[in-house]
Amino acid sequence: MEDNQLILKFIDGDVQAFNVLVNRWQNRIYNFVFKVLGKREDAKDVTQKTFIKVYKNLRKLKDKQKFSAWIHQIAMNLCRDEIRKNKRSPTISIHEKIRTSTGEEMELKDFLSDGSTDIADELFQGEVVEIIRKGLKMIPEEQRIVIIMKEYQGLKFREISDILQEPLNTIKSRMYYGLNALRKALAELEIDKEVFQYEL
Amino acid sequence: MNCDKMELLFADLLYNELKEEEKEFALEHISTCKSCEVKYKNLRETSAALGRWKEEDAEMNLIFIEEKVPFFERLFGKLDLIGISPRQLVFGMITTLLLVVLFTGILRTEAIYRNGSWYISFGSSAKMENQMEESTLIADIKRLQQENLVFTNRLLLASEERIRNENIAVVNDLANQFALLRRQDLTLIGRSINEMSQRSEGRYVRTNQLLDGLYRLSAYQPGGSSGTRSIEGK
Ligand SMILES: [Zn+2]
Numbered sequence: 001m002e003d004n005q006l007i008l009k010f011i012d013g014d015v016q017a018f019n020v021l022v023n024r025w026q027n028r029i030y031n032f033v034f035k036v037l038g039k040r041e042d043a044k045d046v047t048q049k050t051f052i053k054v055y056k057n058l059r060k061l062k063d064k065q066k067f068s069a070w071i072h073q074i075a076m077n078l079c080r081d082e083i084r085k086n087k088r089s090p091t092i093s094i095h096e097k098i099r100t101s102t103g104e105e106m107e108l109k110d111f112l113s114d115g116s117t118d119i120a121d122e123l124f125q126g127e128v129v130e131i132i133r134k135g136l137k138m139i140p141e142e143q144r145i146v147i148i149m150k151e152y153q154g155l156k157f158r159e160i161s162d163i164l165q166e167p168l169n170t171i172k173s174r175m176y177y178g179l180n181a182l183r184k185a186l187a188e189l190e191i192d193k194e195v196f197q198y199e200l
Numbered sequence: 201m202n203c204d205k206m207e208l209l210f211a212d213l214l215y216n217e218l219k220e221e222e223k224e225f226a227l228e229h230i231s232t233c234k235s236c237e238v239k240y241k242n243l244r245e246t247s248a249a250l251g252r253w254k255e256e257d258a259e260m261n262l263i264f265i266e267e268k269v270p271f272f273e274r275l276f277g278k279l280d281l282i283g284i285s286p287r288q289l290v291f292g293m294i295t296t297l298l299l300v301v302l303f304t305g306i307l308r309t310e311a312i313y314r315n316g317s318w319y320i321s322f323g324s325s326a327k328m329e330n331q332m333e334e335s336t337l338i339a340d341i342k343r344l345q346q347e348n349l350v351f352t353n354r355l356l357l358a359s360e361e362r363i364r365n366e367n368i369a370v371v372n373d374l375a376n377q378f379a380l381l382r383r384q385d386l387t388l389i390g391r392s393i394n395e396m397s398q399r400s401e402g403r404y405v406r407t408n409q410l411l412d413g414l415y416r417l418s419a420y421q422p423g424g425s426s427g428t429r430s431i432e433g434k
């Protein structure tokens with residue numbers, strides 16, 4: 001059953017239809033929020049809040065076809081609240097401590113520049129995630145959000161423009177400059193070659 | 201000139217959101233312009249690198265439940281399950297209260313022979329105090345129960361989001377316990393009433409025996425037709 005049919009059933013009073021919708025979207029929203037916030041616990045919290053908001057306001061959604069953009073917008077706003085609340089630093093330093101797959105703590109830079117072994121082989125998924133997460137945090141938030149919405153959530157530029165209430169061309173140029181900034185950030189982390197050449 | 205135009209097309213090209221003719225133009229330009237070719241390659245590489253961050257399982261399972269039923273309806277719904285309708289409950293409580301008042305009244309009635317006369321009194325002052333205490337106690341309990349209900353209700357309304365489901369479970373539990381306690385209360389009250397009525401009956405038997413003895417002592421001959429007994433002394 002399509003999302004918009006489930007929404008109509010829910011508006012008719014069928015809570016079970018809403019649960020199907022939740023089940024269908026919770027992973028997607030969670031991963032989106034996780035990528036924006038970078039913390040799993042916060043991501044779960046915000047995901048839950050998102051669905052409660054959706055539950056309360058779904059009746060007010062005029063164009064049921066725009067559910068995807070709408071739920072992302074809700075999650076996005078809650079993420080912004082969360083960021084404001086925690087006053088997280090938008091950037092990180094390459095001197096930040098990370099935990100490697102063997103459990104030891106070291107500075108990101110040392111970990112990345114340890115030339116004794118082939119870094120590409122050492123990059124387990126967890127560490128790749130860590131590096132990309134840190135790279136994303138090194139670029140401006142407005143670019144990071146567009147990148148996440150496009151790259152991971154697969155939203156159309158038109159939808160992102162609707163969600164963020166910014167002109168289409170602004171979104172596209174944020175994407176372009178964001179990717180370039182990210183490339184520089186990853187290069188600063190001295191891992192561009194290893195990450196980029198993997199599975200290309 | 202074309203390179204400036206490309207700046208806006210790169211994003212669309214990368215995520216395949218270009219119209220056919222724009223796409224042809226862009227690819228054509230990239231194939232002839234070294235600078236744009238490098239730019240585009242870098243973008244694709246960065247995008248591919250991002251792709252290595254895979255989605256993970258949220259490990260959460262949100263469930264929403266119907267919650268349009270007001271608190272008291274839900275509470276009475278629970279009582280209904282064990283066969284007590286709200287009307288029965290209220291009626292039962294009022295009847296029991298009335299019976300308790302009535303029987304205590306009867307229990308407190310005493311016939312006393314003093315200074316050559318019979319007096320009938322309804323409870324002593326000490327007993328009245330006792331009764332007062334009892335009724336304030338009952339009122340207190342009722343008030344506390346009421347406060348509990350109000351508080352639970354407020355808690356339920358106030359609790360948003362994640363603890364709502366937990367609270368609903370707690371309230372259901374409370375409702376069950378409430379019903380159980382009510383039933384136990386009613387049973388206890390019933391038992392007490394039985395006991396009280398037995399005691400008062402005993403009292404009456406004793407009073408009658410006393411009266412009979414008194415009549416015999418005073419050699420009183422009951423009148424033929426009326427059969428009523430005067431309680432006047434000799
Ligand atoms: Zn060019």
